[in-house]
Amino acid sequence: MPTYRTTAVDAVHNDEELRLNLDLLEGRRERAAIREAKAKLQMTKYYNARVRGVTFSPGDFVYRSNDASHDVAGGKLGPKWEGPYEVTEALGDGAYRLRSMDGTILPRT
Incomplete structure (x- = not known):
């Protein structure tokens, strides 16, 4: 029994949307890497401010x-x-x- 979701999908439009999502994925990965580096820097500063050499x-x-x-x-x-x-x-x-x-x-x- 086909559902509305499977019958209403447009294969050409769907492929274009998937390609667009793949193009935007690299930018999201870069932003995530920047957030990760920023969080690590904050943790390092927090640790170094309290550690006693x-x-x-x-x-x-x-x-x-x-x-x-x-x-x-x-x-x-x-x-x-x-x-x-x-x-x-x-x-x-x-x-x-x-x-x-x-x-x-x-x-x-």
Whole structure:
């Protein structure tokens, strides 16, 4: 049983409308990409306004996350941090060479 929608469609006019929609689709994609970039920029500004950069210099004492070495396997209630360690050298990009309190240099993990 044909419906009004299927009987009233004009194939030539419908093809023209589909081509027009395809032509306009690229513009919509560009606008969506611009909106996405703008939203990412706003999130970056929001994050950077609130984040606190921390740098250490040689001689500072720091704690290291237990996740890095898995030295103590205490499970859920185990210690989250280990240390204190002394920073002996700043390698750059937030990487540091650490020395334990007994004087041994910690290996890279």
